[in-house]
Amino acid sequence: MIQIIFLLSLFLSISNASVQDFCVADIKGSDTPSGYPCKPASTVTSDDFAFEGLIAPGNITNIINAAVTPAFVAQFPAVNGLGLSAARLDLGPAGVIPLHTHPGASELLVVTQGHITAGFVSSANTVYIKTLKKGELMVFPQGLLHFQATAGKRNAVAFAVFSSASPGLQILDFALFASNFSTPLITKTTFLDPVLVKKLKSILGGSG
Amino acid sequence: MIQIIFLLSLFLSISNASVQDFCVADIKGSDTPSGYPCKPASTVTSDDFAFEGLIAPGNITNIINAAVTPAFVAQFPAVNGLGLSAARLDLGPAGVIPLHTHPGASELLVVTQGHITAGFVSSANTVYIKTLKKGELMVFPQGLLHFQATAGKRNAVAFAVFSSASPGLQILDFALFASNFSTPLITKTTFLDPVLVKKLKSILGGSG
Amino acid sequence: MIQIIFLLSLFLSISNASVQDFCVADIKGSDTPSGYPCKPASTVTSDDFAFEGLIAPGNITNIINAAVTPAFVAQFPAVNGLGLSAARLDLGPAGVIPLHTHPGASELLVVTQGHITAGFVSSANTVYIKTLKKGELMVFPQGLLHFQATAGKRNAVAFAVFSSASPGLQILDFALFASNFSTPLITKTTFLDPVLVKKLKSILGGSG
Amino acid sequence: MIQIIFLLSLFLSISNASVQDFCVADIKGSDTPSGYPCKPASTVTSDDFAFEGLIAPGNITNIINAAVTPAFVAQFPAVNGLGLSAARLDLGPAGVIPLHTHPGASELLVVTQGHITAGFVSSANTVYIKTLKKGELMVFPQGLLHFQATAGKRNAVAFAVFSSASPGLQILDFALFASNFSTPLITKTTFLDPVLVKKLKSILGGSG
Amino acid sequence: MIQIIFLLSLFLSISNASVQDFCVADIKGSDTPSGYPCKPASTVTSDDFAFEGLIAPGNITNIINAAVTPAFVAQFPAVNGLGLSAARLDLGPAGVIPLHTHPGASELLVVTQGHITAGFVSSANTVYIKTLKKGELMVFPQGLLHFQATAGKRNAVAFAVFSSASPGLQILDFALFASNFSTPLITKTTFLDPVLVKKLKSILGGSG
Amino acid sequence: MIQIIFLLSLFLSISNASVQDFCVADIKGSDTPSGYPCKPASTVTSDDFAFEGLIAPGNITNIINAAVTPAFVAQFPAVNGLGLSAARLDLGPAGVIPLHTHPGASELLVVTQGHITAGFVSSANTVYIKTLKKGELMVFPQGLLHFQATAGKRNAVAFAVFSSASPGLQILDFALFASNFSTPLITKTTFLDPVLVKKLKSILGGSG
CATH class of the missing domain: 2.60.120.10 (Jelly Rolls)
Structure with a gap:
């Protein structure tokens, strides 16, 4: 038996470790235009492929x-x-x-x-x-x-x-009213009323 | 007012109809490597973007x-x-x-x-x-x-x-036992027992 | 000489017409997710590759x-x-x-x-x-x-x-105020004041 | 002559070293979804672009x-x-x-x-x-x-x-019979006979 | 048996004909940026996937x-x-x-x-x-x-x-000397000697 | 007010820093097939997105x-x-x-x-x-x-x-006459006259 397995192993001269089926992100590495560098495959487990973070409802008290x-x-x-x-x-x-x-x-x-x-x-x-x-x-x-x-x-x-x-994810109200987008530029580029802009900024935390 | 809208329309010398945001398939057209030809945008309605076919459970009496x-x-x-x-x-x-x-x-x-x-x-x-x-x-x-x-x-x-x-969607059992994949070739390329292959073919409808 | 050219032509058994360097759009054809079908290469001329439409200034009387x-x-x-x-x-x-x-x-x-x-x-x-x-x-x-x-x-x-x-090209004001986006839905999804929404719709031609 | 070359060099204000024609893998670097980081171009030679590893026949004594x-x-x-x-x-x-x-x-x-x-x-x-x-x-x-x-x-x-x-490269028999895929799960998801599964596992070295 | 197959067929409510594994070109259709339209899958046979055209040596009498x-x-x-x-x-x-x-x-x-x-x-x-x-x-x-x-x-x-x-496939000599690229423009954009350009054009069949 | 902003922040349980809208190159990092690693978003400023290097004319004294x-x-x-x-x-x-x-x-x-x-x-x-x-x-x-x-x-x-x-950017004359492409190989693969090749090499700085 051992011999058979040994012979079999000869059939494929490829290091399994070298094949990229997946690329679980090493999010401490630097991102690239195609995504993050991969964690070493040897450290990847079943737990990496599942995600529990969406099981519980989000907090809608807002x-x-x-x-x-x-x-x-x-x-x-x-x-x-x-x-x-x-x-x-x-x-x-x-x-x-x-x-x-x-x-x-x-x-x-x-x-x-x-x-x-x-x-x-x-x-x-x-x-x-x-x-x-x-x-x-x-x-x-x-x-x-x-x-x-x-x-x-x-x-x-x-x-x-x-x-x-x-x-x-670009939320329109956050982009306009929770950012440092100045009120004069917002009104100039959207035709929204400056009084309204300032009011929404005060609610959403925008500056400028 | 009419004059303002008229002037506004001058600002953008683009035919809205010419912009491709989406490409709802005309599935009667010929498929291409990137997908089907698009239905004319003028015939697309809200109903195209929603799909009711997954509301009802599939039939699991099998x-x-x-x-x-x-x-x-x-x-x-x-x-x-x-x-x-x-x-x-x-x-x-x-x-x-x-x-x-x-x-x-x-x-x-x-x-x-x-x-x-x-x-x-x-x-x-x-x-x-x-x-x-x-x-x-x-x-x-x-x-x-x-x-x-x-x-x-x-x-x-x-x-x-x-x-x-x-x-x-390639289902392993269907590829092997519901197809015209001949029993000798299956056994040669998978090492499965020919008796088993024939039995599964008879259940799943395969030939060859 | 003729013989040399003839022999040369044997060297490459390829129909030049079959090579796709470019794909000038046949815009009367159906668009696809990757773009329009190509005009026949035999009908493409130098004029297709140049565009004069941006030479003149756009009309800014608006x-x-x-x-x-x-x-x-x-x-x-x-x-x-x-x-x-x-x-x-x-x-x-x-x-x-x-x-x-x-x-x-x-x-x-x-x-x-x-x-x-x-x-x-x-x-x-x-x-x-x-x-x-x-x-x-x-x-x-x-x-x-x-x-x-x-x-x-x-x-x-x-x-x-x-x-x-x-x-x-999605212009924010046109999406909101020149469309059939209803005022109640706009105010619900943007927190903009309905009076302002209606005013801007009247200027930009929106309905709903 | 030197002056001509000097003047010529002015014509193109580009550092040749900055242009990416190729990206020979630095396989000690971390893989990414688009591939490995590139070796510095200055260390790349003709030998990198050729590969002798397929000259000799593989060992088919198996x-x-x-x-x-x-x-x-x-x-x-x-x-x-x-x-x-x-x-x-x-x-x-x-x-x-x-x-x-x-x-x-x-x-x-x-x-x-x-x-x-x-x-x-x-x-x-x-x-x-x-x-x-x-x-x-x-x-x-x-x-x-x-x-x-x-x-x-x-x-x-x-x-x-x-x-x-x-x-x-996913070899069907290796995926099933040379892996840690448990016999009960294999039989449940393939309808293969458990006796056969165990026999093939013993030949191919699978566990579970 | 028939009933089993019938029940099985219920399990997967998908028309096999609708799945695109491959897209054998209908080369009489119009090319697109992603390639040709697909031949109907029902007309595709094993012969489509093999190609005999490279078996015989090309003619090198040139x-x-x-x-x-x-x-x-x-x-x-x-x-x-x-x-x-x-x-x-x-x-x-x-x-x-x-x-x-x-x-x-x-x-x-x-x-x-x-x-x-x-x-x-x-x-x-x-x-x-x-x-x-x-x-x-x-x-x-x-x-x-x-x-x-x-x-x-x-x-x-x-x-x-x-x-x-x-x-x-762009062959340098054909692009220069078998095309309608005019001798003055070639010499201007390549610094090649016009006498040489004309000589090579006469051999390769270029004009202009 | 503070409470409202606090509640709002609950609505979106996402770290803004984690979203990749852009990937300004860290050109000291190793290039990859998809481009360079990204600079940390926190160090990116408006100046990164503008480029002054094309304002001045290039030097055409050549x-x-x-x-x-x-x-x-x-x-x-x-x-x-x-x-x-x-x-x-x-x-x-x-x-x-x-x-x-x-x-x-x-x-x-x-x-x-x-x-x-x-x-x-x-x-x-x-x-x-x-x-x-x-x-x-x-x-x-x-x-x-x-x-x-x-x-x-x-x-x-x-x-x-x-x-x-x-x-x-591959400039034909530079590829041929400013490189280490040997004169015999150039003449063999282009049919250009070796005397001309050597003359252009002497002007453009090529060797071989």
């Missing part, structure tokens, strides 16, 4: 009655290089995930509890809106403004999956 | 107590070109999605009901297995053999999301 | 004192499949290209006349702003909100080049 | 009368980032490369000696088989189960070229 | 004592979308494949008979040259000028494999 | 009356991973950018002063030539030989933008 919990590469290093990541959306009654974009990925939403009204705006300024029920899917093409909001009075839950390990 | 319902580009044309697609997995007690690969995509699994034991085998012949609960994620790197099975006695449900609109 | 003239694949079919396209920006005194994104491309700006203040907001809600002079470059990473505005009192001109033949 | 010798990025660092790698197949009389997949690449086979019967199984469970002679090519699309076997009584040799520097 | 026989997508439609293609090189005594580039692919050369001296020039104007024997590999990074020539007095044969189904 | 000034990733690290880079072309009277290729990118040229005659040669040995005026664009598909030359008697300026952060 002014939007909603929470987004990401499982991007920074949280779930196994997605590095796989072209996929995820997030959990929790929506309370009247909850809303405000208008936002993912600069680096398209999104596929799966509703797993309750009802959600979701929509996006195209480059042609057409708004596509649907009210979704449990088990229903919706896609949001890359980079376009979109939102999700509770439909009905019950809590809702959904999982969003992205076509990149690092999809990015 | 010998594996399980069902896979796909939302690939052929079923859900809006994913064309977006690098994403999905499937619903229904698993009854002792249910199993037999060993399979997706030749064209990595997979991210989200468990939404019950408990699932899932695993994959790497090129280095290491098996990575986890038992997952509701809300837990697992990733399966592209092209590797993997399975999902019910853990515990209750039904389980999961959504799989793929990094391609057309991930493919 | 409320923003600015104009964007695109040379995307729809206008300049030769960029099809080359991962490049362009646009001309004309900015009068106090002119502004309002806050916008390109969902499908990064942008490289070259200022060719006057001074331009430009900036973008990152996912981390940091604003990066520069005032650029003639010959200076600036890059705007894919999908992020950005703007360009005249700096100083003179007219300014710039050429923007994009990393896709079809970069898309 | 139970399959066959050998696979890889020239993947780990063996031939110059292929890093070029989207290509290779392997040599040696097949003795009645030799066989057992059923396997390359999770990360398509394969193009060139037969250079003898006759080879090769085939693959599609996702639609169709088997495509051909017997190839010297100089004949065959392609195996990415991720699909395929095999090569000696046709006739003479030795055969072939070169396989892959569409990735790191194509991966 | 002034370079050499021949290149391509198996690009136009000749071998099965490579469409797979990121691979091939060519056969036949080199007689003192034969040479003149300096050329592949604008769209890197190349991996496998020598299968005789000895070949091959080399390429980098952007840094360094020449990398090797004399290769049977079974030896060499890579030529994308787009760089390279050549192959017989080493020694015996005939040589090699197979080149490319990282694209449509790598392109 | 035998070609022309200069190319690059803004590739080595000079302008912010383009790392964005699929874009640029160069400035300065052309004096009778100036010429000699025949060259970019092995890794397509090019889009914008003429900003004077008139330029530009052209490229396809794989089918067809020459596409245009004389361009200020504001006119021209594209040069990846890897093909092309040139730019002053048309008329006035100085001309253009900006070239590339579809890669590292497009490469």
Whole structure:
């Protein structure tokens, strides 16, 4: 028997350790345009490929009655290089995930509890809106403004999956009113009223 | 007012109709290596971007107590070109999605009901297995053999999301025993016993 | 001599017509996720590879004192499949290209006349702003909100080049106020004041 | 003359050392999703771009009368980032490369000696088989189960070229019977007979 | 039995015909930036995946004592979308494949008979040259000028494999002297002597 | 107020620092096939995204009356991973950018002063030539030989933008006559006259 195994091992002159099936991120290494360097395969275990961080609901005790919990590469290093990541959306009654974009990925939403009204705006300024029920899917093409909001009075839950390990997330209100974007430049480039801009900045913590 | 809108329209000398944000598949057209031709944007509605086909459980009245319902580009044309697609997995007690690969995509699994034991085998012949609960994620790197099975006695449900609109699905048993792969060639290339091969072929409908 | 040429022609048993160096778009064909079908190479001439549409200034007689003239694949079919396209920006005194994104491309700006203040907001809600002079470059990473505005009192001109033949263009104000995005949904997903929303819709032509 | 060269050097204000034509792998560096870091160009020589490791036949003194010798990025660092790698197949009389997949690449086979019967199984469970002679090519699309076997009584040799520097190699029998995949899970997910599974594990060295 | 198969068929609610494992080119269709449209899978047979066109030596009865026989997508439609293609090189005594580039692919050369001296020039104007024997590999990074020539007095044969189904082939002498590139423009942009240019044009059939 | 901001911060359980919108090159790090490692986002400022190096004209006091000034990733690290880079072309009277290729990118040229005659040669040995005026664009598909030359008697300026952060630049005359490419090999692989080759080598500094 030993001899057979020994002979067999001759058949394939390849070091298994040298084959890259996956590249679990070493997130302490420097990121690159294609993702993080890989952890040595010898230190990777089953636990790396699973992620418990989306099991618990996000805390929706806030002014939007909603929470987004990401499982991007920074949280779930196994997605590095796989072209996929995820997030959990929790929506309370009247909850809303405000208008936002993912600069680096398209999104596929799966509703797993309750009802959600979701929509996006195209480059042609057409708004596509649907009210979704449990088990229903919706896609949001890359980079376009979109939102999700509770439909009905019950809590809702959904999982969003992205076509990149690092999809990015630009929330319109945060970009404008929680940043150091100056009020004169905001009003000049959006035509929004400066009084409103300052009011929203004071709520969201923006400066400038 | 009309004059202002008129002047505004001058600002951007672009035909909105010419911008490609999305490419909902015209599945009657010929497929290409990058996907199907696009439906004219003028015929696309909100309904194109949502998919109801995964709302209902799959029929698990079969010998594996399980069902896979796909939302690939052929079923859900809006994913064309977006690098994403999905499937619903229904698993009854002792249910199993037999060993399979997706030749064209990595997979991210989200468990939404019950408990699932899932695993994959790497090129280095290491098996990575986890038992997952509701809300837990697992990733399966592209092209590797993997399975999902019910853990515990209750039904389980999961959504799989793929990094391609057309991930493919090669089920090991179907490739071997539900195909026209001849028994001599199977035994020669797998070392499986020909009696077993013929028995499984008779169950699964293979020929040759 | 003829014989030499004849023998030479034997050396390479390839039909030159079958090699794809370029794929000038047949824009009457159906678009695909990778771009338009190619015009037959035999009908392509030098004129296809040059574009005169950005020679003349855009008309800036409008409320923003600015104009964007695109040379995307729809206008300049030769960029099809080359991962490049362009646009001309004309900015009068106090002119502004309002806050916008390109969902499908990064942008490289070259200022060719006057001074331009430009900036973008990152996912981390940091604003990066520069005032650029003639010959200076600036890059705007894919999908992020950005703007360009005249700096100083003179007219300014710039050429923007994009990393896709079809970069898309989503202007924030048009997405919100020139679309059929309903006022209740806008206010719910942006926290903007409904009175302001309705006012801007009346100026920009939005409905809902 | 010196002056001319000096003036010429002014014409191009570019440091040649900064241009990346190639990226020969520094395989002691950490791999990334796009491949290994590059060796400094100043240390790269002609020898890096050639590979002698496939000149000698592989050792086919084993139970399959066959050998696979890889020239993947780990063996031939110059292929890093070029989207290509290779392997040599040696097949003795009645030799066989057992059923396997390359999770990360398509394969193009060139037969250079003898006759080879090769085939693959599609996702639609169709088997495509051909017997190839010297100089004949065959392609195996990415991720699909395929095999090569000696046709006739003479030795055969072939070169396989892959569409990735790191194509991966998952041999079905090794994944099942030379791994730590437990017999109960194998039988549950493949319907193979547990007695057979244990027998093949004892030959191939699997555990569990 | 029939019932079992029937029940099994329920398990997977997917039309096999809808899965894209491969995309054999319909070369009468219009090419796209990603390749040709796919032939209907129902019309694809084993013969599509094999190619006999490189079995016979190319005709080297010409002034370079050499021949290149391509198996690009136009000749071998099965490579469409797979990121691979091939060519056969036949080199007689003192034969040479003149300096050329592949604008769209890197190349991996496998020598299968005789000895070949091959080399390429980098952007840094360094020449990398090797004399290769049977079974030896060499890579030529994308787009760089390279050549192959017989080493020694015996005939040589090699197979080149490319990282694209449509790598392109620009032969320097043909681009300059077998084209309609005018002599004044050639001399202006290359500093070659106009008398030499005209002489080579007369041999190679160029005009202008 | 503080409480509101605090509650808001709960809504999004994501570390902004972990999102990759851009990857400004750390050019002291090792390059990879996808580009350089990223500088820490915390050290990136507005200045990184702008580039002043193309403001000043290049020095055209040389035998070609022309200069190319690059803004590739080595000079302008912010383009790392964005699929874009640029160069400035300065052309004096009778100036010429000699025949060259970019092995890794397509090019889009914008003429900003004077008139330029530009052209490229396809794989089918067809020459596409245009004389361009200020504001006119021209594209040069990846890897093909092309040139730019002053048309008329006035100085001309253009900006070239590339579809890669590292497009490469292979100047035909430099590859042949400023390298260590031996005269016998050059004459063998190009049919150029050895006397001419040696003369051009003596001017351009080549050896061998």
